[in-house]
Amino acid sequence: MRYCAVRKLGVGSVIVGIMVVALASGGVVFAAETAGQPGGMSVKIPETAQEHLAMAASYREKVKTYLQEVETHQQMLEAYRYKVVATPKSIYENPWLKKMRKHCEAYIADARRLAAAAQKFADYHELRGKELQGQ
Numbered sequence: 852m853r854y855c856a857v858r859k860l861g862v863g864s865v866i867v868g869i870m871v872v873a874l875a876s877g878g879v880v881f882a883a884e885t886a887g888q889p890g891g892m893s894v895k896i897p898e899t900a901q902e903h904l905a906m907a908a909s910y911r912e913k914v915k916t917y918l919q920e921v922e923t924h925q926q927m928l929e930a931y932r933y934k935v936v937a938t939p940k941s942i943y944e945n946p947w948l949k950k951m952r953k954h955c956e957a958y959i960a961d962a963r964r965l966a967a968a969a970q971k972f973a974d975y976h977e978l979r980g981k982e983l984q985g986q
Contacts, residue, residue, distance in 0.1 A: 903980030910973035917966035921959050928955040 897903045935948045
């Protein structure tokens with residue numbers, strides 16, 4: 852059996868890993884170095900309208916990323932369905948297909964939940980930014 856990081860770590864860990872990569876690759880992070888804090892970083896809460904709007908834009912990018920992940924896994928599952936040969940005499944689903952289907956469905960559900968949460972955060976920060984601008 853081949854090694855699979857998703858099986859070993861679980862879908863949740865993989866999603867968290869994707870979030871870390873998304874943040875590291877260009878997401879807006881409000882953090883400042885401090886000497887006394889664990890890890891040397893403390894989170895700075897956005898205070899100005901520009902900071903809130905930047906945070907909203909960052910969350911909107913995350914929504915796009917999560918929805919692309921959903922689309923990718925839906926396409927992957929469809930492609931895998933056509934690749935795996937069904938046994939015509941069996942009434943049961945092919946075990947390989949069942950395993951892949953469960954994996955993809957769990958991943959898709961997690962990515963959709965993350966997209967919905969990121970959308971709510973984006974809406975909040977946009978509203979807060981507009982409030983601070985006086986709109």
